[in-house]
Amino acid sequence: MFEADDGEYADADEDEITIVESFQFNFDIVRAATNDFSNSNKLGQGGFGVVYRGKLPDGQMIAVKRLLKDSSQGDVEFKNEVLLVAKLQHRNLVRLLGFSLEGSERLLIYEFVTNKSLDYFIFDPTRKAQLNWQKRYDIIRGIVRGLLYLHEDSRLRIIHRDIKASNILLDDEMNPKISDFGLARLFVIDQSEGNTDQIVGTYGYMAPEYAMHGQFSVKSDVFSFGVLVLEIISGHKNSTNIGHGNDVEYLLSFAWRSWREGKAQNMIDAALNNISANEIMRCIHIGLLCVQENVVDRPTMATVALMLNSYSLTLSIPSKPAYFYGSGTRSLQDMELWAGNIGSTTSGESVNHASNTDPYPR
Known part of the structure; x- marks a missing residue:
């Protein structure tokens, strides 16, 4: 709150x-x-x-x-x-x-915002076709601008704590508007993090340090934004099983494995027809940087804005994200299991390294 x-x-x-x-x-x-x-x-x-x-x-x-x-x-x-x-x-x-x-x-x-919320479009097999890549890219950039304002440019520093697809409303030109500030936390301008005993928000979008220990900061919103970016690109909810048979996994797991195996194009929503593939790959890269388990490794929203606006900026190689196995309200036992899964991950696994001419794995 x-x-x-x-x-x-x-x-x-x-x-x-x-x-x-x-x-x-x-x-x-x-x-x-x-x-x-x-x-x-x-x-x-x-x-x-x-x-x-x-x-x-x-x-x-x-x-x-x-x-x-x-x-x-x-x-x-x-x-x-x-x-x-x-x-x-x-x-x-x-x-x-x-x-x-x-x-x-x-x-x-x-x-009144005309076109309902982002989840109404992005997760619907028919309506998602209305969001071509340019519109999705503009939505991503608009969310970045809104979060940057909350974190750094307003006279207050605000952590939203519930960034998710259903809290992004779209106007008549499909411009995104961040909504629902019931869980937001105000800071004086020189304060950047806090703690709480009451965990509120939406599992699947929550940063691990917040879900498990009540520690939140601007980097908590960055994590949620990263999950949202991967949802926008893939058209999959973070809680949806992706794959077939025994090869089923959740979005962050799927995104990380696809990236590490040089198959990041598997992340792209089929409705996009791989248009602007290099730009989409860069956004996948940025999304993975935002959902890294280590808080320090995640970029700020100011850095994310720079990454989106400057293609001359070389992006670092993302480390393994914090996984979330499941959706909805979780029991303490489920959360303890998740904590065990997080604790067993490492960030030292190798990824496909970039070449000078094509920085995104294919």
Whole structure:
């Protein structure tokens, strides 16, 4: 959850109250806008609540997040999301318009983003054809810009902690917008990491140091981004079994083995027809650098942006990623098993080394 640390941000109570009051919507107006939260207006559902399409009296379209009454996101987290997102302004972040409170009802009102979320397209056999490589590449770069803003360019340093395909919304031009800041963590600008006893987020996208020990940093978001990049390129969920018979494995395992064996082209979604193969290979390379087990080895988002924008920059050879065997909510026994698997991995295994003319294994 979002937590304010010591410093000027934690003490600005009066400013926060002013912001909250200026963003408050009348509950009855919002309820009418969604036709009393009708199923026909339902856009989706996440861990904290249901999202509905709505239309205000002036004709403006909105997305309304109705928090579950038994949600683990309490009043403090609700207020934090309002205050946090209200301070963020970037074209690759979903814009918060306001909130509404009525008894036990808590609503967040966002700009309406036309084309649903990335997972709606990228994991659907038919709809994924709408995302050619140029669109997928632009989505990757837009996510990078949004994360770079959160990590370094806004006046606050923010770790999202739940970067995943369903939290990337697409506008009418398929530009990505990072959404859902209910789990975000605010830092003062010179702080870069923290610890928590409450592990929140989505397994499969979680960095191992966070899932196992509650340690998080900007590199936790980098790990999640790396998983997302590999999903965008392959069209496979990180939890999907890839392969046949006894040769089934999960996405990170498959990506690493394919890379190490010089068969990284096997990662590419067949819908892309290997168009811009060299550019795709570079993105696979970047994705693998982001999901490395060792936190220090992962690049920052600033470095990722440089990697994407400068082809003259030579990329280092990735080490073995942290694997995740499974999906959904995991039991402690499952997590301990995963910890054992992580502990047995090494980063010293050889990979296909690059030549000067073609730096990506084929």
